[in-house]
Amino acid sequence: MFIRKDNTLKWKWIILGTLLTLCVVLAGIFFFDKPLFDFINNPACNPNVPDTTNGLCVMALLLGKIFRWKILLGFSALSIIVFFIYKAVINEYDFRYAFVKIKNSYVFYILLSIVFAGGFAKLLKVLIGRARPIFSDPMLFNMFSTSYEFNSMPSGHTAVSFAALVMLGMLFPRIKWATWTLAIIIGVSRVYIGAHWVSDVVFGALVGMLCADFAKALLKKLNAK
Numbered sequence: 001m002f003i004r005k006d007n008t009l010k011w012k013w014i015i016l017g018t019l020l021t022l023c024v025v026l027a028g029i030f031f032f033d034k035p036l037f038d039f040i041n042n043p044a045c046n047p048n049v050p051d052t053t054n055g056l057c058v059m060a061l062l063l064g065k066i067f068r069w070k071i072l073l074g075f076s077a078l079s080i081i082v083f084f085i086y087k088a089v090i091n092e093y094d095f096r097y098a099f100v101k102i103k104n105s106y107v108f109y110i111l112l113s114i115v116f117a118g119g120f121a122k123l124l125k126v127l128i129g130r131a132r133p134i135f136s137d138p139m140l141f142n143m144f145s146t147s148y149e150f151n152s153m154p155s156g157h158t159a160v161s162f163a164a165l166v167m168l169g170m171l172f173p174r175i176k177w178a179t180w181t182l183a184i185i186i187g188v189s190r191v192y193i194g195a196h197w198v199s200d201v202v203f204g205a206l207v208g209m210l211c212a213d214f215a216k217a218l219l220k221k222l223n224a225k
Contacts, residue, residue, distance in 0.1 A: 001166070003213040007220040014210065021206045025153075028199025033138040036198045040191045041133070047193055060189035067161045067186050069118035076111035076164075083107060104223050106171050109216060110164050116211035117163035118156065121204065125151040133194050155196045155204035158187040162208025163215075170216060183208070 002014045028036075045057035052058060065071070083105055087098035102108055130153035131140035142150040165183040169176035187201040196204075 001209050001213065003170070003217055007217050009213060009217050014213075018206065018210075021202060025199040025203050028197065028202065029138055033197040033199050037133055037138075037191060037194075040188065040198070041194050042192055043194070045193045047195070056192070060192045063186050063189050064157060064193065064195070067157055067164075069114070069121075069156055069160045072114050072160055072164055073111070073118065076107055076114055079107045080105070080111060103219070109171060109219055110167050112219060113163040113167040113208075113212040113215040114160050116215050117159040117208045120211060121154050121156045121159040121207055124154055124203075124207070125156065128153045130197075130200070133197055138197055138199075152196055153200045153203055154207050155187065155190050155200045157190055158183075158196075158201045158204030159207040159211070161186040162205045163211045164208075166209050166212040167216065170212065 002010050002017060004010060042054070042057060045054065045060060047061060047064070080102055084095075084098050084102050087101045088095050091097050126144060126146055129141050129143040129145040129150045131137060131142065131150050132148075132152040134149065145151070162183045165179040169179035172179075183205070187205055190196040190201055191198055
């Protein structure tokens with residue numbers, strides 16, 4: 001979204017997109033987070049005591065379990081290890097060759113975008129310290145808190161999901177519509193189960209998109225040397 005076909009970053013668009021997103025986030029905090037949360041959230045879909053008879057609830061909770069930072073990170077890392085071993089073995093245990101192949105592999109692009117998004121989202125969560133919807137106050141903050149209850153902004157699930165799926169869409173443009181749709185569904189599901197405010201999800205989506213673009217631009221530049 002913020003990267004050209006030659007893999008250089010659109011800095012003007014990045015600045016403009018960030019400013020617009022921050023305006024939306026502030027508007028959410030002061031105006032529309034509460035009413036939109038009440039409209040989207042399903043109180044019966046509590047992660048601790050879920051309504052297993054509700055199909056949407058089950059799907060939302062399942063997405064939350066699959067698209068966690070640790071799960072995506074672990075799956076990507078495992079894929080890279082398998083890929084590395086495979087390339088080394090078929091090339092008479094040439095580990096240097098396998099390493100070069102890994103740096104250019106699609107799975108490494110996805111892994112780096114996940115690392116960037118997860119790490120940056122964690123940092124922002126602590127710095128911002130926004131209270132989760134369980135407090136029913138979208139304007140409640142406790143900056144520099146490491147407590148789960150005050151780590152709502154940005155949505156980590158949304159950030160890593162957008163990072164991984166936007167990157168996947170860039171690598172395989174024909175399925176971009178599907179990857180973006182899934183990323184949006186994951187973001188909405190975080191509000192549906194009551195884990196985040198809408199502006200948390202919007203902010204998380206921006207973080208994910210930017211991290212995917214930065215990861216691709218960085219790797220393309222390094223691999224071109």
